[in-house]
Amino acid sequence: MRSLRELSVDQQVALLFLILGGALVLLTSAAVVMALRGASSPERALHHDHFRRELSALWVGASVFWLAWVSGPLGATLLFGVVSFLALREFITLMHTRRSDHRSLLLAFFAVLPLQYAIVGGRWFDLFTVFIPVYVFLALPMASALAGDPERFLERNAKIQWGIMVCVYGLSHAPALLLLEFPRYEGRGAFLLFFLVVVASSAQIVQQAAGRRLRRRPVARQISRDFSLRSWFLGAFTAAWIGAALYWITPFKAGQALAIGFIAAGAGTLGELVMKALKRDAGVLYWGNRSSVTGAVGLLDRVAPLCFAAPVFFHSVRWYFRV
Amino acid sequence: MGLLLAFIARLVTGAQGHWQGCPPKAEQRIYFANHQSHLDWVLIWAALPGDLRAGTRPIAARDYWTAGRFKHWITREVFNAVYVTRQRTDDEDPLDPLAEALANGDSLVIFPEGTRSSKGEPQPFKSGLYHLAERFPGVQLIPAWIDNVQRVMPKGEVVPVPILCTVTFGPPMTLTPGEEKRAFLERARAAVIAQRPRSA
Numbered sequence: 001m002r003s004l005r006e007l008s009v010d011q012q013v014a015l016l017f018l019i020l021g022g023a024l025v026l027l028t029s030a031a032v033v034m035a036l037r038g039a040s041s042p043e044r045a046l047h048h049d050h051f052r053r054e055l056s057a058l059w060v061g062a063s064v065f066w067l068a069w070v071s072g073p074l075g076a077t078l079l080f081g082v083v084s085f086l087a088l089r090e091f092i093t094l095m096h097t098r099r100s101d102h103r104s105l106l107l108a109f110f111a112v113l114p115l116q117y118a119i120v121g122g123r124w125f126d127l128f129t130v131f132i133p134v135y136v137f138l139a140l141p142m143a144s145a146l147a148g149d150p151e152r153f154l155e156r157n158a159k160i161q162w163g164i165m166v167c168v169y170g171l172s173h174a175p176a177l178l179l180l181e182f183p184r185y186e187g188r189g190a191f192l193l194f195f196l197v198v199v200a201s202s203a204q205i206v207q208q209a210a211g212r213r214l215r216r217r218p219v220a221r222q223i224s225r226d227f228s229l230r231s232w233f234l235g236a237f238t239a240a241w242i243g244a245a246l247y248w249i250t251p252f253k254a255g256q257a258l259a260i261g262f263i264a265a266g267a268g269t270l271g272e273l274v275m276k277a278l279k280r281d282a283g284v285l286y287w288g289n290r291s292s293v294t295g296a297v298g299l300l301d302r303v304a305p306l307c308f309a310a311p312v313f314f315h316s317v318r319w320y321f322r323v
Numbered sequence: 324m325g326l327l328l329a330f331i332a333r334l335v336t337g338a339q340g341h342w343q344g345c346p347p348k349a350e351q352r353i354y355f356a357n358h359q360s361h362l363d364w365v366l367i368w369a370a371l372p373g374d375l376r377a378g379t380r381p382i383a384a385r386d387y388w389t390a391g392r393f394k395h396w397i398t399r400e401v402f403n404a405v406y407v408t409r410q411r412t413d414d415e416d417p418l419d420p421l422a423e424a425l426a427n428g429d430s431l432v433i434f435p436e437g438t439r440s441s442k443g444e445p446q447p448f449k450s451g452l453y454h455l456a457e458r459f460p461g462v463q464l465i466p467a468w469i470d471n472v473q474r475v476m477p478k479g480e481v482v483p484v485p486i487l488c489t490v491t492f493g494p495p496m497t498l499t500p501g502e503e504k505r506a507f508l509e510r511a512r513a514a515v516i517a518q519r520p521r522s523a
Binding site: 093 | 337471477480484485487
Protein backbone atom coordinates (compact mmCIF):
# COMPACT_ATOMS: atom_id res chain seq x y z
CA MET A 1 0.00 0.00 0.00
CA ARG A 2 2.81 2.36 0.85
CA SER A 3 4.25 2.02 -2.64
CA LEU A 4 0.84 3.10 -4.01
CA ARG A 5 1.11 6.29 -2.03
CA GLU A 6 4.42 7.11 -3.68
CA LEU A 7 2.89 7.04 -7.18
CA SER A 8 2.38 10.29 -9.04
CA VAL A 9 -1.09 11.82 -9.26
CA ASP A 10 -1.54 10.72 -12.86
CA GLN A 11 -0.61 7.14 -12.09
CA GLN A 12 -2.99 7.07 -9.15
CA VAL A 13 -5.82 8.44 -11.26
CA ALA A 14 -5.18 5.86 -13.94
CA LEU A 15 -5.09 3.08 -11.38
CA LEU A 16 -8.35 4.20 -9.77
CA PHE A 17 -10.15 4.32 -13.07
CA LEU A 18 -8.83 0.91 -13.96
CA ILE A 19 -10.27 -0.46 -10.71
CA LEU A 20 -13.58 1.38 -11.03
CA GLY A 21 -14.03 0.69 -14.74
CA GLY A 22 -13.02 -2.95 -14.25
CA ALA A 23 -15.60 -3.43 -11.49
CA LEU A 24 -18.32 -1.84 -13.60
CA VAL A 25 -17.45 -3.92 -16.66
CA LEU A 26 -17.51 -7.08 -14.52
CA LEU A 27 -20.91 -6.19 -13.08
CA THR A 28 -22.28 -5.35 -16.51
CA SER A 29 -21.09 -8.61 -18.03
CA ALA A 30 -22.71 -10.44 -15.12
CA ALA A 31 -25.93 -8.60 -15.93
CA VAL A 32 -25.63 -9.56 -19.60
CA VAL A 33 -25.10 -13.22 -18.71
CA MET A 34 -28.11 -13.08 -16.40
CA ALA A 35 -30.22 -11.55 -19.15
CA LEU A 36 -29.12 -14.27 -21.60
CA ARG A 37 -29.94 -17.08 -19.21
CA GLY A 38 -33.37 -15.62 -18.58
CA ALA A 39 -35.22 -15.38 -15.29
CA SER A 40 -36.58 -18.50 -13.60
CA SER A 41 -39.56 -16.75 -11.98
CA PRO A 42 -41.36 -13.41 -12.23
CA GLU A 43 -39.94 -12.45 -8.87
CA ARG A 44 -36.42 -13.06 -10.12
CA ALA A 45 -37.21 -11.08 -13.25
CA LEU A 46 -38.25 -8.13 -11.13
CA HIS A 47 -35.07 -8.51 -9.16
CA HIS A 48 -33.00 -8.51 -12.37
CA ASP A 49 -34.82 -5.46 -13.63
CA HIS A 50 -34.09 -3.64 -10.39
CA PHE A 51 -30.44 -4.65 -10.62
CA ARG A 52 -30.18 -3.37 -14.19
CA ARG A 53 -31.65 -0.02 -13.19
CA GLU A 54 -29.21 0.33 -10.33
CA LEU A 55 -26.35 -0.63 -12.62
CA SER A 56 -27.22 1.96 -15.24
CA ALA A 57 -27.47 4.57 -12.51
CA LEU A 58 -24.03 3.51 -11.35
CA TRP A 59 -22.66 3.97 -14.87
CA VAL A 60 -24.21 7.41 -15.12
CA GLY A 61 -22.87 8.32 -11.70
CA ALA A 62 -19.36 7.16 -12.59
CA SER A 63 -19.40 9.09 -15.87
CA VAL A 64 -20.62 12.26 -14.19
CA PHE A 65 -17.97 11.87 -11.58
CA TRP A 66 -15.31 11.36 -14.21
CA LEU A 67 -16.53 14.52 -15.97
CA ALA A 68 -16.26 16.43 -12.70
CA TRP A 69 -12.76 15.18 -12.32
CA VAL A 70 -11.42 16.11 -15.73
CA SER A 71 -13.12 19.50 -15.74
CA GLY A 72 -11.20 20.63 -12.67
CA PRO A 73 -12.49 22.54 -9.62
CA LEU A 74 -14.48 25.12 -11.57
CA GLY A 75 -16.16 22.56 -13.78
CA ALA A 76 -16.92 20.34 -10.82
CA THR A 77 -18.49 23.22 -8.93
CA LEU A 78 -20.71 24.00 -11.91
CA LEU A 79 -21.60 20.36 -12.37
CA PHE A 80 -22.63 19.90 -8.76
CA GLY A 81 -24.51 23.18 -9.00
CA VAL A 82 -26.61 21.72 -11.81
CA VAL A 83 -27.15 18.47 -9.89
CA SER A 84 -28.18 20.53 -6.89
CA PHE A 85 -30.64 22.48 -9.01
CA LEU A 86 -32.23 19.31 -10.37
CA ALA A 87 -32.42 17.74 -6.91
CA LEU A 88 -34.04 20.82 -5.40
CA ARG A 89 -36.48 20.91 -8.30
CA GLU A 90 -37.50 17.36 -7.53
CA PHE A 91 -37.81 18.08 -3.86
CA ILE A 92 -39.97 21.17 -4.26
CA THR A 93 -42.23 19.40 -6.75
CA LEU A 94 -43.35 16.95 -4.09
CA MET A 95 -43.91 19.56 -1.40
CA HIS A 96 -47.20 21.36 -1.41
CA THR A 97 -46.28 24.95 -1.95
CA ARG A 98 -48.77 27.77 -2.22
CA ARG A 99 -48.97 30.60 -4.65
CA SER A 100 -47.56 33.03 -2.12
CA ASP A 101 -44.40 30.93 -1.89
CA HIS A 102 -43.49 31.96 -5.39
CA ARG A 103 -41.06 34.70 -4.41
CA SER A 104 -39.31 32.60 -1.76
CA LEU A 105 -38.89 29.80 -4.24
CA LEU A 106 -37.45 32.16 -6.81
CA LEU A 107 -35.03 33.34 -4.16
CA ALA A 108 -34.06 29.77 -3.34
CA PHE A 109 -33.47 28.70 -6.92
CA PHE A 110 -32.01 31.77 -8.51
CA ALA A 111 -30.23 33.54 -5.66
CA VAL A 112 -29.33 31.12 -2.86
CA LEU A 113 -28.23 28.24 -5.04
CA PRO A 114 -25.90 30.15 -7.39
CA LEU A 115 -24.51 32.21 -4.52
CA GLN A 116 -23.69 29.15 -2.45
CA TYR A 117 -21.82 27.59 -5.35
CA ALA A 118 -20.07 30.86 -6.14
CA ILE A 119 -18.89 30.93 -2.54
CA VAL A 120 -17.61 27.38 -2.88
CA GLY A 121 -15.83 28.31 -6.10
CA GLY A 122 -14.23 31.29 -4.38
CA ARG A 123 -13.03 29.11 -1.48
CA TRP A 124 -14.52 31.38 1.18
CA PHE A 125 -15.03 28.48 3.52
CA ASP A 126 -15.97 30.54 6.57
CA LEU A 127 -18.81 32.21 4.74
CA PHE A 128 -19.63 28.96 2.99
CA THR A 129 -20.43 27.17 6.25
CA VAL A 130 -22.69 29.92 7.62
CA PHE A 131 -24.29 31.41 4.53
CA ILE A 132 -27.30 29.07 4.37
CA PRO A 133 -27.71 28.10 8.03
CA VAL A 134 -27.56 31.73 9.18
CA TYR A 135 -28.31 34.28 6.50
CA VAL A 136 -30.65 32.35 4.27
CA PHE A 137 -32.38 30.88 7.29
CA LEU A 138 -33.31 34.39 8.35
CA ALA A 139 -33.86 35.90 4.92
CA LEU A 140 -36.32 33.34 3.54
CA PRO A 141 -39.04 33.77 6.16
CA MET A 142 -38.67 37.52 5.74
CA ALA A 143 -39.35 37.24 2.03
CA SER A 144 -42.19 34.91 2.85
CA ALA A 145 -43.70 37.27 5.42
CA LEU A 146 -43.54 40.13 2.94
CA ALA A 147 -45.67 38.02 0.59
CA GLY A 148 -48.40 38.40 3.21
CA ASP A 149 -49.91 34.96 3.46
CA PRO A 150 -50.12 33.68 7.05
CA GLU A 151 -51.67 30.32 6.23
CA ARG A 152 -49.44 27.39 7.26
CA PHE A 153 -46.61 29.86 7.43
CA LEU A 154 -44.22 27.86 9.55
CA GLU A 155 -44.87 24.64 7.67
CA ARG A 156 -44.28 26.18 4.26
CA ASN A 157 -41.11 27.90 5.31
CA ALA A 158 -39.77 24.86 7.07
CA LYS A 159 -40.21 22.80 3.92
CA ILE A 160 -38.34 25.25 1.75
CA GLN A 161 -35.58 25.67 4.33
CA TRP A 162 -35.18 21.95 4.63
CA GLY A 163 -35.01 21.46 0.90
CA ILE A 164 -32.31 24.09 0.58
CA MET A 165 -30.39 22.67 3.50
CA VAL A 166 -30.27 19.17 2.01
CA CYS A 167 -30.17 19.77 -1.72
CA VAL A 168 -28.00 22.87 -1.79
CA TYR A 169 -26.05 23.09 1.45
CA GLY A 170 -25.42 19.37 1.82
CA LEU A 171 -24.49 18.76 -1.77
CA SER A 172 -22.31 21.84 -2.07
CA HIS A 173 -19.89 20.22 0.35
CA ALA A 174 -18.94 17.75 -2.35
CA PRO A 175 -17.20 20.31 -4.60
CA ALA A 176 -15.90 22.04 -1.47
CA LEU A 177 -13.88 18.90 -0.80
CA LEU A 178 -12.18 19.38 -4.14
CA LEU A 179 -11.09 22.83 -3.07
CA LEU A 180 -10.00 22.03 0.45
CA GLU A 181 -6.27 22.48 0.78
CA PHE A 182 -4.28 20.08 2.89
CA PRO A 183 -0.63 20.82 3.50
CA ARG A 184 1.49 18.59 1.20
CA TYR A 185 -1.66 17.43 -0.57
CA GLU A 186 -2.19 20.20 -3.11
CA GLY A 187 -4.25 19.51 -6.18
CA ARG A 188 -5.52 16.20 -4.87
CA GLY A 189 -8.89 17.30 -3.54
CA ALA A 190 -10.58 15.16 -6.17
CA PHE A 191 -9.31 12.07 -4.39
CA LEU A 192 -11.10 13.12 -1.23
CA LEU A 193 -14.34 13.44 -3.17
CA PHE A 194 -13.71 10.09 -4.78
CA PHE A 195 -13.11 8.57 -1.36
CA LEU A 196 -16.37 10.02 -0.07
CA VAL A 197 -18.44 8.88 -3.05
CA VAL A 198 -17.03 5.35 -2.98
CA VAL A 199 -17.52 5.03 0.75
CA ALA A 200 -21.05 6.45 0.77
CA SER A 201 -22.29 4.42 -2.17
CA SER A 202 -20.72 1.14 -1.06
CA ALA A 203 -22.32 1.61 2.36
CA GLN A 204 -25.66 2.10 0.65
CA ILE A 205 -25.28 -1.00 -1.52
CA VAL A 206 -24.07 -3.23 1.32
CA GLN A 207 -26.74 -1.97 3.69
CA GLN A 208 -29.50 -2.68 1.18
CA ALA A 209 -28.20 -6.13 0.33
CA ALA A 210 -27.73 -6.97 4.02
CA GLY A 211 -31.17 -5.64 4.88
CA ARG A 212 -32.74 -7.91 2.28
CA ARG A 213 -30.73 -11.01 3.26
CA LEU A 214 -30.65 -10.74 7.02
CA ARG A 215 -34.37 -10.32 7.67
CA ARG A 216 -33.69 -8.69 11.00
CA ARG A 217 -36.33 -6.76 12.85
CA PRO A 218 -36.54 -3.37 11.16
CA VAL A 219 -35.97 -0.40 13.46
CA ALA A 220 -38.54 1.72 11.71
CA ARG A 221 -41.03 -0.61 10.08
CA GLN A 222 -43.28 2.20 8.90
CA ILE A 223 -40.46 3.81 6.98
CA SER A 224 -38.27 1.05 5.63
CA ARG A 225 -38.51 -2.71 5.96
CA ASP A 226 -34.88 -3.20 4.97
CA PHE A 227 -33.31 -0.99 7.55
CA SER A 228 -32.18 -2.75 10.70
CA LEU A 229 -29.46 -1.67 13.08
CA ARG A 230 -27.34 -4.61 12.07
CA SER A 231 -27.63 -3.88 8.34
CA TRP A 232 -26.77 -0.25 9.01
CA PHE A 233 -23.72 -1.29 10.98
CA LEU A 234 -22.66 -3.81 8.35
CA GLY A 235 -22.96 -1.18 5.62
CA ALA A 236 -20.96 1.44 7.49
CA PHE A 237 -18.40 -1.12 8.63
CA THR A 238 -17.77 -2.56 5.16
CA ALA A 239 -17.58 0.93 3.71
CA ALA A 240 -15.09 1.92 6.39
CA TRP A 241 -12.84 -0.99 5.40
CA ILE A 242 -13.14 -0.06 1.74
CA GLY A 243 -12.19 3.45 2.80
CA ALA A 244 -9.21 2.14 4.70
CA ALA A 245 -8.11 0.17 1.64
CA LEU A 246 -8.20 3.43 -0.28
CA TYR A 247 -6.19 5.34 2.29
CA TRP A 248 -3.28 5.79 -0.14
CA ILE A 249 -5.22 8.32 -2.20
CA THR A 250 -6.13 10.43 0.84
CA PRO A 251 -4.07 12.53 3.21
CA PHE A 252 -5.13 10.23 6.06
CA LYS A 253 -3.34 7.36 7.71
CA ALA A 254 -5.05 3.97 7.39
CA GLY A 255 -6.66 4.17 10.85
CA GLN A 256 -7.92 7.69 10.25
CA ALA A 257 -9.34 6.66 6.88
CA LEU A 258 -11.18 3.82 8.61
CA ALA A 259 -12.71 6.10 11.23
CA ILE A 260 -13.65 8.88 8.84
CA GLY A 261 -15.01 6.37 6.34
CA PHE A 262 -17.21 4.92 9.07
CA ILE A 263 -18.57 8.33 10.06
CA ALA A 264 -19.32 9.37 6.49
CA ALA A 265 -20.85 6.04 5.52
CA GLY A 266 -22.98 5.89 8.66
CA ALA A 267 -24.24 9.42 8.09
CA GLY A 268 -25.01 8.65 4.46
CA THR A 269 -27.13 5.56 5.11
CA LEU A 270 -28.96 7.24 7.99
CA GLY A 271 -29.59 10.18 5.67
CA GLU A 272 -31.13 7.80 3.19
CA LEU A 273 -33.50 6.59 5.89
CA VAL A 274 -34.47 10.20 6.56
CA MET A 275 -35.21 10.72 2.88
CA LYS A 276 -37.31 7.54 2.88
CA ALA A 277 -39.35 8.92 5.75
CA LEU A 278 -39.82 12.12 3.80
CA LYS A 279 -40.99 10.20 0.76
CA ARG A 280 -43.50 8.26 2.83
CA ASP A 281 -44.78 11.55 4.11
CA ALA A 282 -45.17 12.88 0.58
CA GLY A 283 -46.86 9.61 -0.37
CA VAL A 284 -44.40 8.27 -2.92
CA LEU A 285 -42.08 5.29 -2.90
CA TYR A 286 -39.35 6.68 -5.12
CA TRP A 287 -38.83 10.30 -5.96
CA GLY A 288 -38.87 9.10 -9.52
CA ASN A 289 -41.99 6.99 -9.13
CA ARG A 290 -43.26 6.44 -12.64
CA SER A 291 -46.91 6.75 -11.86
CA SER A 292 -46.60 9.92 -9.82
CA VAL A 293 -47.40 13.40 -10.95
CA THR A 294 -43.88 14.51 -11.40
CA GLY A 295 -42.20 12.11 -13.76
CA ALA A 296 -38.99 12.96 -11.96
CA VAL A 297 -35.90 10.97 -12.78
CA GLY A 298 -35.19 9.86 -9.24
CA LEU A 299 -32.05 11.92 -8.95
CA LEU A 300 -32.78 12.79 -5.35
CA ASP A 301 -32.79 9.08 -4.51
CA ARG A 302 -29.25 8.82 -5.80
CA VAL A 303 -27.77 11.89 -4.21
CA ALA A 304 -29.51 11.65 -0.83
CA PRO A 305 -26.71 9.69 0.89
CA LEU A 306 -24.16 12.12 -0.50
CA CYS A 307 -26.18 15.10 0.75
CA PHE A 308 -25.91 13.81 4.30
CA ALA A 309 -22.45 12.28 4.16
CA ALA A 310 -20.69 15.23 2.52
CA PRO A 311 -21.18 17.88 5.24
CA VAL A 312 -20.33 15.46 8.04
CA PHE A 313 -17.25 14.27 6.19
CA PHE A 314 -16.17 17.77 5.26
CA HIS A 315 -16.44 19.18 8.76
CA SER A 316 -14.88 16.23 10.53
CA VAL A 317 -11.94 16.41 8.16
CA ARG A 318 -11.67 20.14 8.55
CA TRP A 319 -11.74 20.15 12.31
CA TYR A 320 -9.60 17.14 12.86
CA PHE A 321 -6.85 18.33 10.55
CA ARG A 322 -7.37 22.03 11.26
CA VAL A 323 -7.36 23.09 7.62
CA MET B 324 -34.04 30.06 -30.77
CA GLY B 325 -36.74 27.41 -30.68
CA LEU B 326 -34.26 24.79 -29.49
CA LEU B 327 -32.95 27.10 -26.78
CA LEU B 328 -36.47 27.81 -25.57
CA ALA B 329 -37.37 24.14 -25.50
CA PHE B 330 -34.18 23.45 -23.56
CA ILE B 331 -35.03 26.12 -20.98
CA ALA B 332 -38.57 24.79 -20.67
CA ARG B 333 -37.22 21.32 -20.04
CA LEU B 334 -34.67 22.57 -17.55
CA VAL B 335 -37.27 24.44 -15.56
CA THR B 336 -40.22 22.08 -15.73
CA GLY B 337 -38.94 18.77 -17.00
CA ALA B 338 -41.79 18.95 -19.55
CA GLN B 339 -42.26 15.23 -19.56
CA GLY B 340 -44.67 13.87 -22.14
CA HIS B 341 -46.53 10.75 -21.06
CA TRP B 342 -48.01 9.15 -24.13
CA GLN B 343 -50.65 7.03 -22.44
CA GLY B 344 -53.21 6.68 -25.19
CA CYS B 345 -51.26 7.16 -28.39
CA PRO B 346 -47.68 7.20 -29.62
CA PRO B 347 -46.08 10.49 -30.72
CA LYS B 348 -46.50 10.16 -34.48
CA ALA B 349 -46.32 12.57 -37.37
CA GLU B 350 -50.03 12.38 -38.11
CA GLN B 351 -52.25 15.39 -38.40
CA ARG B 352 -53.72 16.01 -34.99
CA ILE B 353 -55.61 18.48 -32.87
CA TYR B 354 -54.35 18.40 -29.30
CA PHE B 355 -56.76 19.91 -26.80
CA ALA B 356 -55.85 20.49 -23.17
CA ASN B 357 -56.70 22.27 -19.95
CA HIS B 358 -55.47 25.85 -19.73
CA GLN B 359 -53.98 27.30 -16.58
CA SER B 360 -51.02 29.42 -17.56
CA HIS B 361 -49.23 31.05 -20.47
CA LEU B 362 -46.70 28.28 -20.19
CA ASP B 363 -49.21 25.60 -21.20
CA TRP B 364 -48.45 25.89 -24.88
CA VAL B 365 -44.69 25.93 -24.32
CA LEU B 366 -44.99 22.80 -22.21
CA ILE B 367 -46.94 20.81 -24.77
CA TRP B 368 -44.57 22.04 -27.42
CA ALA B 369 -41.47 21.07 -25.44
CA ALA B 370 -42.97 17.69 -24.57
CA LEU B 371 -43.37 16.86 -28.26
CA PRO B 372 -40.44 15.17 -29.99
CA GLY B 373 -38.27 17.68 -31.87
CA ASP B 374 -39.39 16.74 -35.35
CA LEU B 375 -43.08 17.18 -34.54
CA ARG B 376 -42.63 20.68 -33.15
CA ALA B 377 -42.33 22.47 -36.48
CA GLY B 378 -45.65 21.12 -37.78
CA THR B 379 -47.61 21.77 -34.60
CA ARG B 380 -49.00 25.26 -34.18
CA PRO B 381 -50.65 27.14 -31.33
CA ILE B 382 -53.60 29.49 -31.53
CA ALA B 383 -52.95 33.04 -30.41
CA ALA B 384 -55.45 35.83 -29.82
CA ARG B 385 -54.62 38.49 -32.38
CA ASP B 386 -55.31 41.51 -30.16
CA TYR B 387 -53.08 40.29 -27.31
CA TRP B 388 -50.23 38.54 -29.05
CA THR B 389 -49.58 41.12 -31.76
CA ALA B 390 -49.69 44.06 -29.34
CA GLY B 391 -45.99 44.24 -28.49
CA ARG B 392 -43.06 43.72 -30.79
CA PHE B 393 -41.67 40.87 -28.69
CA LYS B 394 -45.01 39.09 -28.35
CA HIS B 395 -45.58 39.39 -32.05
CA TRP B 396 -42.12 38.16 -32.91
CA ILE B 397 -42.19 35.13 -30.62
CA THR B 398 -45.59 33.94 -31.78
CA ARG B 399 -44.83 34.54 -35.44
CA GLU B 400 -41.21 33.50 -35.82
CA VAL B 401 -40.65 30.92 -33.11
CA PHE B 402 -44.02 29.25 -32.64
CA ASN B 403 -45.57 29.90 -36.04
CA ALA B 404 -48.87 30.65 -34.32
CA VAL B 405 -52.27 30.84 -35.97
CA TYR B 406 -53.86 34.17 -35.09
CA VAL B 407 -57.55 34.36 -34.35
CA THR B 408 -59.73 37.37 -33.71
CA ARG B 409 -61.60 37.21 -30.46
CA GLN B 410 -64.28 39.75 -31.43
CA ARG B 411 -66.88 38.18 -33.64
CA THR B 412 -67.68 40.14 -36.76
CA ASP B 413 -70.47 39.41 -39.19
CA ASP B 414 -68.47 38.83 -42.33
CA GLU B 415 -65.85 36.38 -41.07
CA ASP B 416 -65.87 33.18 -39.12
CA PRO B 417 -63.24 33.22 -36.34
CA LEU B 418 -62.46 29.58 -37.13
CA ASP B 419 -61.37 30.34 -40.69
CA PRO B 420 -57.62 30.72 -39.93
CA LEU B 421 -57.70 27.42 -38.04
CA ALA B 422 -59.48 25.68 -40.89
CA GLU B 423 -56.90 27.07 -43.27
CA ALA B 424 -54.03 25.74 -41.16
CA LEU B 425 -55.65 22.31 -40.95
CA ALA B 426 -56.23 22.30 -44.68
CA ASN B 427 -52.49 22.93 -45.05
CA GLY B 428 -51.79 19.77 -43.10
CA ASP B 429 -50.59 21.39 -39.87
CA SER B 430 -51.42 20.04 -36.42
CA LEU B 431 -52.97 22.39 -33.89
CA VAL B 432 -52.96 22.78 -30.13
CA ILE B 433 -56.09 24.37 -28.76
CA PHE B 434 -57.33 25.18 -25.29
CA PRO B 435 -61.10 24.87 -25.65
CA GLU B 436 -61.81 26.61 -22.34
CA GLY B 437 -60.96 29.82 -24.14
CA THR B 438 -59.30 31.38 -21.13
CA ARG B 439 -57.00 30.46 -18.29
CA SER B 440 -58.69 28.92 -15.27
CA SER B 441 -56.96 28.69 -11.94
CA LYS B 442 -59.44 26.36 -10.23
CA GLY B 443 -58.72 22.65 -10.42
CA GLU B 444 -61.48 21.61 -12.81
CA PRO B 445 -61.51 22.97 -16.34
CA GLN B 446 -64.38 25.24 -17.34
CA PRO B 447 -66.95 24.17 -19.94
CA PHE B 448 -65.48 23.91 -23.43
CA LYS B 449 -66.25 26.39 -26.18
CA SER B 450 -67.76 25.04 -29.36
CA GLY B 451 -64.81 25.63 -31.69
CA LEU B 452 -63.49 22.12 -31.13
CA TYR B 453 -66.82 20.68 -32.25
CA HIS B 454 -66.90 22.67 -35.45
CA LEU B 455 -63.34 21.73 -36.32
CA ALA B 456 -64.06 18.06 -35.63
CA GLU B 457 -67.10 18.30 -37.89
CA ARG B 458 -65.23 19.89 -40.76
CA PHE B 459 -62.08 17.75 -40.55
CA PRO B 460 -63.14 14.20 -39.67
CA GLY B 461 -59.75 12.82 -40.76
CA VAL B 462 -57.80 14.71 -38.11
CA GLN B 463 -57.14 12.88 -34.83
CA LEU B 464 -58.38 14.59 -31.67
CA ILE B 465 -55.99 14.01 -28.76
CA PRO B 466 -56.98 15.02 -25.22
CA ALA B 467 -54.11 16.13 -22.98
CA TRP B 468 -53.80 17.07 -19.34
CA ILE B 469 -51.10 19.48 -18.22
CA ASP B 470 -50.23 19.00 -14.59
CA ASN B 471 -48.55 21.23 -12.04
CA VAL B 472 -47.99 24.18 -14.32
CA GLN B 473 -50.01 26.57 -12.19
CA ARG B 474 -47.34 26.17 -9.54
CA VAL B 475 -44.56 27.05 -11.96
CA MET B 476 -45.98 30.40 -12.93
CA PRO B 477 -49.14 31.58 -11.17
CA LYS B 478 -51.19 34.23 -12.94
CA GLY B 479 -49.55 37.60 -12.52
CA GLU B 480 -45.97 36.38 -12.01
CA VAL B 481 -43.35 36.65 -14.71
CA VAL B 482 -40.45 34.46 -13.59
CA PRO B 483 -41.11 30.71 -13.52
CA VAL B 484 -40.10 28.58 -10.55
CA PRO B 485 -38.50 25.24 -11.42
CA ILE B 486 -41.08 22.58 -10.64
CA LEU B 487 -41.56 19.39 -12.58
CA CYS B 488 -44.59 19.22 -14.85
CA THR B 489 -46.05 16.48 -16.99
CA VAL B 490 -48.20 16.42 -20.06
CA THR B 491 -50.33 13.29 -20.39
CA PHE B 492 -51.65 12.51 -23.84
CA GLY B 493 -54.75 10.34 -23.98
CA PRO B 494 -56.27 8.04 -26.63
CA PRO B 495 -57.61 9.76 -29.76
CA MET B 496 -61.33 10.46 -29.81
CA THR B 497 -63.66 11.09 -32.72
CA LEU B 498 -66.97 12.74 -33.31
CA THR B 499 -69.58 10.00 -33.61
CA PRO B 500 -72.06 10.55 -36.45
CA GLY B 501 -75.08 12.52 -35.37
CA GLU B 502 -73.59 13.43 -31.98
CA GLU B 503 -74.97 16.60 -30.52
CA LYS B 504 -72.67 19.54 -29.90
CA ARG B 505 -73.24 19.82 -26.16
CA ALA B 506 -72.75 16.08 -25.63
CA PHE B 507 -69.54 16.01 -27.66
CA LEU B 508 -68.01 18.95 -25.79
CA GLU B 509 -68.90 17.39 -22.45
CA ARG B 510 -67.31 14.11 -23.59
CA ALA B 511 -64.18 15.95 -24.72
CA ARG B 512 -63.91 17.72 -21.38
CA ALA B 513 -64.29 14.41 -19.55
CA ALA B 514 -61.55 12.94 -21.76
CA VAL B 515 -59.17 15.72 -20.74
CA ILE B 516 -59.97 15.28 -17.05
CA ALA B 517 -59.49 11.53 -17.39
CA GLN B 518 -55.83 12.11 -18.25
CA ARG B 519 -55.16 13.79 -14.94
CA PRO B 520 -52.57 11.67 -13.06
CA ARG B 521 -53.66 10.05 -9.82
CA SER B 522 -52.04 12.49 -7.52
CA ALA B 523 -50.16 11.34 -4.49
